[in-house]
Amino acid sequence: MVLSRFWLVIFISSIVFVIISLFTGNSYTIDHVLNGKKDDPILISEKYITELPAFIKDSIDKAPEKTMVINRDTLTIDTTYVYKNKVVKIYSGVQKSDGLLPTCKSTLLDLILPLMAYLAFFCGLMELLIISGASQKLAKILSPVFVKVFPSIPKNHPSISYMTLNFAANFLGLDSAATPFGLKAMESLQEINPEKDKASDAQIMFMCLHASGLTLIATSIIGYRAAAGSANPADVMLPCIITSFIGTIAAFLIVGIKQKINFKSASLVAGLMGMIGAIIGLLMYVNQLDLIGKNYFTTNLSALILVVIIVFTLILSFVKEKKFIEANTTVYEAFVTGANNGVKTGVTIFPYVLGMLVAISLFRNSGLFEIISNWIAFAFSNLGVSKDITDALPVALLRPFSSAGSRGFLIDSMNTFGADSMTGRLSSIFQCSAESTFYVIAVYFGSVNIKNTRYALGTMLLVDVICVITAIFVASWFF
Numbered sequence: 001m002v003l004s005r006f007w008l009v010i011f012i013s014s015i016v017f018v019i020i021s022l023f024t025g026n027s028y029t030i031d032h033v034l035n036g037k038k039d040d041p042i043l044i045s046e047k048y049i050t051e052l053p054a055f056i057k058d059s060i061d062k063a064p065e066k067t068m069v070i071n072r073d074t075l076t077i078d079t080t081y082v083y084k085n086k087v088v089k090i091y092s093g094v095q096k097s098d099g100l101l102p103t104c105k106s107t108l109l110d111l112i113l114p115l116m117a118y119l120a121f122f123c124g125l126m127e128l129l130i131i132s133g134a135s136q137k138l139a140k141i142l143s144p145v146f147v148k149v150f151p152s153i154p155k156n157h158p159s160i161s162y163m164t165l166n167f168a169a170n171f172l173g174l175d176s177a178a179t180p181f182g183l184k185a186m187e188s189l190q191e192i193n194p195e196k197d198k199a200s201d202a203q204i205m206f207m208c209l210h211a212s213g214l215t216l217i218a219t220s221i222i223g224y225r226a227a228a229g230s231a232n233p234a235d236v237m238l239p240c241i242i243t244s245f246i247g248t249i250a251a252f253l254i255v256g257i258k259q260k261i262n263f264k265s266a267s268l269v270a271g272l273m274g275m276i277g278a279i280i281g282l283l284m285y286v287n288q289l290d291l292i293g294k295n296y297f298t299t300n301l302s303a304l305i306l307v308v309i310i311v312f313t314l315i316l317s318f319v320k321e322k323k324f325i326e327a328n329t330t331v332y333e334a335f336v337t338g339a340n341n342g343v344k345t346g347v348t349i350f351p352y353v354l355g356m357l358v359a360i361s362l363f364r365n366s367g368l369f370e371i372i373s374n375w376i377a378f379a380f381s382n383l384g385v386s387k388d389i390t391d392a393l394p395v396a397l398l399r400p401f402s403s404a405g406s407r408g409f410l411i412d413s414m415n416t417f418g419a420d421s422m423t424g425r426l427s428s429i430f431q432c433s434a435e436s437t438f439y440v441i442a443v444y445f446g447s448v449n450i451k452n453t454r455y456a457l458g459t460m461l462l463v464d465v466i467c468v469i470t471a472i473f474v475a476s477w478f479f
Contacts, residue, residue, distance in 0.1 A: 003441055003457050007359055014362035021367065033365045036099040038408075041080055041091035049088050056081060060088065096364045097405055103361040107354050115179065116346030120339035122180035125313045126162070127338025131327050132320040134313070135161035148265040149252070150202045152192075159188035163206055171214055177306060182210055183345055183447045190448040198452040199445065204459070205255050207444055211435040211460045212248040212467070215240060221432045224411060230419035234294040236428045238283060239474045243433035247467040254459055345447055352446025356438050360401045373397045388422035389472055396430040396468045400437035400461065407431060425479050429471040434464050 021027040028044050036042070049057055060083050080091040098106055129135045139146075139160035146153065146160045153159060162185035169178035185206060193200040199207075221240065225233035256263060286294060317324070317331045324331055363369050376397065377390040392413060398406040410427045417423040437460045445453055 003445075003453050004451075006457065007356065010363050011359045014359070014366040014368055017368045018362070018366045027367075032095055032099055033362065034100050035102065036095045036365070037102050038095055038098050040095045042093050042095055043089055044092045045090040047088050047090065048086060049083060052081075052088060096370070096408075097361050097402070099365060100358055100361055103358050104354060107357050108350065111357075112346060112350045112353065116343050118177075119180045119183065119342030119346050121342070122177055123184060123342030123345070124335040124337075124339035125310065126165075126180070126184050127334045127341070128313050128317045128331065129161070130158065131324055131329070131334050132313075132316050133323060134316055138164060145270075148262065149256075150205055151259075151261065152200065152202050153189070154192065157188070157192070159185050159192075159202075162188055166210060167214070170210065177309075178210075179443070180342060182206075182444060183349075186444050186448050187345075190450075196448075197450060199450050199454050199456055201259050203445075203450070204454060204456045205252075205259065207440070207456050208251040208255050208459050208463065209248060210444075211437055211440050212244065212251040212463050214244045214248040215432055221428050224407075225414065225419050225424075225428060228411065228414035228419035228424070230414075230424075232294075232420075234286075235420075236425050236432070237286065237294075239425075239429050239471070239478050240432040241283065243429055243467055243471045243474050246470045247433060247463050250466045251459065251463045254462065258455065258459075348449075349443050349446045352442040353439065356442040357402075360405075360438065363401070364398075364405065369398070369401075386422075388417075389426060389476075391417060391423040392426040392430060395427040396434070396471070399430060399434045400464050401439075403436040403439065406436075422475065422479055426471060426475040429475055430468065433471055434467045435460075437461060437464060 018027070018030050018033055022030050028046070032040065032042050049060065052060075060081055082089045082091070097103070126135070135158055136156065139158060140156045142160050142164055143155045146163070147155055150160075162181055166178050166181040166185055169181055186203060189200060189203045189206065190196065193203065221236065222233045225236070253263075286297060289297060314331075317334075321331060324334055327334070329337070373394050377393050380390050380393065381387065395406045395409045395413065398409055410431045413427040414421075414424040419425075437457070441453060441457055441460070445456075
């Protein structure tokens with residue numbers, strides 16, 4: 001219900017703002033909101049060539065293809081004059097994201113189809129793990145901890161192994177694997193959900209822990225920083241880990257208090273301490289590496305572990321081939337069956353993702369998001385917050401709505417202020433330590449047709465705020 005109302009508010013307020021902007025003269029056209037593409041110039045006016053100043057008219061006459069661009073630098077918005085049929089079209093600024101119709105197309109072609117491919121492959125592997133018995137063994141090993149965190153899940157339930165693989169993939173920055181494992185976990189949890197259209201306690205806990213974004217190897221962030229010319233692209237790794245870990249603990253405590261979980265459980269404390277110990281140990285190892293060593297380690301660890309998971313699954317399936325025969329199938333046929341289920345899941349979640357991304361597209365292109373972000377930045381600056389911090393806030397504000405959008409702001413902030421500036425580093429931490437909340441909600445709950453997400457959205461947004469505040473303190477401490 002909360003998600004539905006929030007979606008309607010974004011959708012309707014954006015449309016109303018677009019119409020008001022058109023009739024008040026703040027916008028010349030709204031075509032870009034419907035048909036424009038990201039980074040396209042925005043049409044702001046049309047004039048007859050005789051109405052333009054003489055120097056602009058002369059420059060257009062001399063310009064190739066009757067097109068002139070002025071203010072071409074990195075700090076101001078380009079203004080382009082295009083002459084055709086006695087009329088000069090004036091463009092200024094660029095579009096923040098794809099319009100409504102291109103978003104519909106790109107959601108299918110650039111997001112859902114690749115996601116379906118990932119789902120097909122990894123769900124095929126998951127089917128092999130299930131039939132070979134590996135997932136059951138993993139669930140049995142981890143049950144003592146998971147039954148404390150998820151008291152409503154039966155001991156040794158298959159969802160435990162799926163959630164473990166999802167957390168591990170997120171932990172190592174394996175986004176392509178994390179989503180299929182997570183969707184499989186949601187499907188498994190839905191089987192024991194007594195109210196099928198309402199999120200269970202276990203599903204909410206899983207979603208909030210997933211969305212808190214605990215990351216150990218921020219491979220993509222390091223890559224962006226290296227491309228932007230950072231002297232030490234991996235120097236934000238430790239702040240990212242600290243921020244995302246605090247976000248994860250906050251999510252666990254908030255949901256745990258709501259669900260009345262026993263935090264004094266010995267197995268729970270032991271599991272938490274073990275995880276903290278593993279993080280500290282890995283940090284100590286990475287910290288003693290030189291720059292090239294850090295880059296080599298962070299680049300290869302995630303990929304190597306993914307390859308190991310694939311090889312382990314295939315070898316185990318070969319060793320346990322008798323179990324496949326007992327299930328009246330073969331290893332290859334089992335993989336195909338799992339892959340087919342992955343494709344069906346992709347088809348199921350498409351409408352949920354489409355609806356959410358179209359609303360976000362309208363929200364950004366309407367100009368309403370920019371006004372809100374400017375107000376927030378202004379409020380922070382009046383509270384005495386450093387400009388280095390307020391310049392990075394657009395990344396934090398957009399991150400819950402769109403990973404691609406916030407990534408664009410991240411790259412822009414590093415290009416504008418420098419990858420090794422406080423703004424560039426803080427933007428990197430913002431991008432790494434939170435999740436695209438609305439996208440995740442649409443994908444995961446949509447995959448099992450849950451309509452009532454209860455307090456999941458509110459908790460996830462609260463955790464996003466905690467991650468933003470933590471990131472500011474951690475970045476100020478480190479840099």
